[in-house]
Amino acid sequence: MFPHLVMPDEDPFHFISDSCCRLNKFNVPHYMILAENNRVCLVPEDDISICPPKLINNLEIGRFFCKFEGTHYVPNERLRKAYPNDTALIPKILSNQ
Incomplete structure (x- = not known):
């Protein structure tokens, strides 16, 4: 989807919150967060703060x-x-x- 974004070397899915799968069954909204160095994170709404x-x-x-x-x-x-x-x-x- 974003071919130029950097994926971590050690574990390509560590940027996805552990709670993502657990909360997904309750239809909690998730947000794509753009982070430093062309990283992208998928984060459940409950884990977002200002x-x-x-x-x-x-x-x-x-x-x-x-x-x-x-x-x-x-x-x-x-x-x-x-x-x-x-x-x-x-x-x-x-x-x-």
Whole structure:
């Protein structure tokens, strides 16, 4: 799916959370997380938390976002159309931090 993404040498599936399989049967949403050095992670919603913003070195960033604002990545037009409710919540989320 992402041929240029780096897979870990030691275990190609260690980036997928151990709880992924356990929670999947309960239909918990999972999210693709773009990480440093072109890594991608599949993470259950319950394992996601807010962390300090930072610029990420990942070739896939441009597929979903148009720029980094210092506090968040700005979704590109395609992502805004696909997830209008998420985009609308960005100002509210930022004001609560």
